[in-house]
Amino acid sequence: MNTATEKDILRRQFFNEAAEEWEVRNYPPETAAKTESLIAELEIASGMTILDVGCGRGILIPMLRGRAGQRGRLVALDASAPMLAGVADKDDGAFALHARAESIPLLDEYVDMIVCFSAFPHFSDHPAAAREFHRVLKPGGTAHVLHLASREMINRHHDRHHAVAGDHMPDEKAMRAMFLAAGFASVNLREHAGEYRFSARKKEA
Numbered sequence: 001m002n003t004a005t006e007k008d009i010l011r012r013q014f015f016n017e018a019a020e021e022w023e024v025r026n027y028p029p030e031t032a033a034k035t036e037s038l039i040a041e042l043e044i045a046s047g048m049t050i051l052d053v054g055c056g057r058g059i060l061i062p063m064l065r066g067r068a069g070q071r072g073r074l075v076a077l078d079a080s081a082p083m084l085a086g087v088a089d090k091d092d093g094a095f096a097l098h099a100r101a102e103s104i105p106l107l108d109e110y111v112d113m114i115v116c117f118s119a120f121p122h123f124s125d126h127p128a129a130a131r132e133f134h135r136v137l138k139p140g141g142t143a144h145v146l147h148l149a150s151r152e153m154i155n156r157h158h159d160r161h162h163a164v165a166g167d168h169m170p171d172e173k174a175m176r177a178m179f180l181a182a183g184f185a186s187v188n189l190r191e192h193a194g195e196y197r198f199s200a201r202k203k204e205a
Contacts, residue, residue, distance in 0.1 A: 054119020057086030
């Protein structure tokens, strides 16, 4: 077993075991409100198809539904089955996918928007995830990598726990390079102590 596989297993076990109490521990009302504000800034239109990559227990699903409406199509993807099990409690109309971000089981150009909240550092192969984001997005679609902390704070926080130690957010240069190499037409980063927002837009048809 190589080191990467061992790391994947350790990470998956961590999230599986933490799933039941995840939202209680990590999303008290103040944090949930900040998350809502972050999502409110996205240009979500009624009827959109939105992919939530690394959805966890589905904290974003009601927020996305409130903006995409009942005509909207929500797809929630996570590598942890216990985490993913929480999605149905949030929205029985959301489609749950037990899969990795590096291999998304959707057709090309299927979604209007990708939202990846507090998950990107945990993917084993960041460039592969970026390429998959580009593949499943419709022309003109956007991918958003979001956090409620700066890159430095994210990385420091992850290094406190052995299961996710080294799960780092790449620096700005690396993020720009990998998303442009994946085929995105433009990228933008906004970051401060309480927020990280990286957005990439796919070229129009």
